[in-house]
Amino acid sequence: MHLPRLALWCGAAVAFVLAVLAYAGRSLWALTLCAALGTVLAGTAEAYADRRRRRDWYTRTFASFNELRAAVDAPALRRIRDERGVPAAVRELRSTYPSLPLAEAARLVKAL
Helix, strand or coil: CCHHHHHHHHHHHHHHHHHHHHHHCCCHHHHHHHHHHHHHHHHHHHHHHHHHHHHHHHHHHCCCHHHHHHHCCHHHHHHHHHHHCHHHHHHHHHHHCCCCCHHHHHHHHHHC
């Protein structure tokens, strides 16, 4: 587990413990605040982990942007982009490579 994810999860755990204490003290506003903060921190930790996993997969699989460009079916993506637009071409590319980061997929489709 990477340090930012660990720190976010520790913050979430502290917020949930404080929510339990607020519940015992019958403080509804503190309970709501701590539970919401814990939920947001836990969600942020997992979003960070997902982005990092995708970025790591991309760097392990493709050494450079040109290698990614050579691996895809450029004429088919170009046709989809021209007929249905950039978002449809990005969706098609990400259906082929689900772990490809969105920014890289959009960059590739625009560069074709």
